[in-house]
Amino acid sequence: MSKRVTFQSRRPSVSRVRGAVVAAGVGTSMVLGAGAAFAAGTADAPQASSLVTTATADSVAQQAAAQGxxxxxxxxxxxEEAKKKADAKKEAATKRAAKLAWEAPVDQYQLSASFGNDGSRWAHKxxxxxFAVPIGTPVExxxxxxxxxxxxxxxxxGPAYGNAIVIKHGNGTYSQYAHLSQIDVHVGxxxxxxxxxxxxxxxxxxSGPxxxxxxRTTPNYGSAINPVNFLHNHGINV
Structure with missing residues (x-):
């Protein structure tokens, strides 16, 4: 009885080939899909970076504006503080200048009767x-x-003063000069x-030259204050 030898074909079956092809196609699709996705992500990255850069620039600009x-x-x-200090210094200098903007009415003199003296020579104090000076001494x-x-x-x-002058000053005071031999100014x-x-x-x-x-605090008799103290307060020693 002869034996039948059966040889198996080494060619893959059509179904196997088809299955492999399908699998390969799926794999290829997956690979291609991932690549496409990577490509898309790579394409979007510059846009995202641009948005971040713009936001950062805006923030920096806002901070700079606020700091400015x-x-x-x-x-x-x-x-403003410097101006206030300068104005205060200027005002103080003006006050000092105004305070020192007085002088004795004659240059060389001897003090005789003082403010507040009383006696038979005066009806009142x-x-x-x-200021004892020779006749003809310039009065300033x-x-x-x-x-x-x-x-x-x-x-x-009143006649007791003889020839006299009264000057009104801007600080609300008046000065009076009396017993003059000559008057060189006029009212106004x-x-x-x-x-x-x-x-x-x-x-x-x-009683003598x-x-x-x-x-005075007014132009009229009766409002006098101590003139020596007044001059002292304005930096003038007599």
Whole structure:
């Protein structure tokens, strides 16, 4: 009895081939899909980076603007403070200048009767400071101002003063000069500190050549204050 030898074909079956092809196709698709996805992600990355950069730039710009405003505010505040200090210094200097903008009414003198003295020579206490000087000594305005009285009879304050002048000053005070031998100014005239306004004399109720000097709070007799103390307070020693 002869044996049948069966040989198996080594060629893959059609179904196996087809299955392999399908599997390969699926794998290929998966690989291609991943590659496409990677490619897409790579394409979107610059856009995302651009968005982040823009947001960062905006934030930096906002911070810079805020810092700029803060710096401007600080600078303005410092400038305002500096201006206030400068104004305060200027005002203080002006006050010092105004305080020192007085002088004695004559250059060389001896003090005689003082403010507040009393006695038989005066009907009331002495209302000013006397500067003993020779007749004809130049009399100067002790401070700048406007002449409000000038003439004989004490310029309206009474014959005891003889020839007299009263000057109104911007600080609300008045200065009076009496017993003059000559008057060189007129009512309404503006005079500067140190300007010659008269010559000293011995007119009126006078015991000898001298200048009678008063500081008043009004232009009229009866409002005098101590002229020496006043001048001292304004930096002038007499």
């Amino acid at each position: 405003k803060a710096a401007e505010h600080t600078a303005a505040k410092k400038a 002495h209302s000013g400071q006397d 305005a002790a401070h700048e101002g406007t002449v409000v009285k000038a003439g004989p009879n004490g310029a309206g304050d 005239q503006h005079v500067e500190k140190g300007q010659k306004i008269a010559l000293s004399g011995n007119t009126g109720n006078s 001298h200048l009678h000097f008063e500081i």
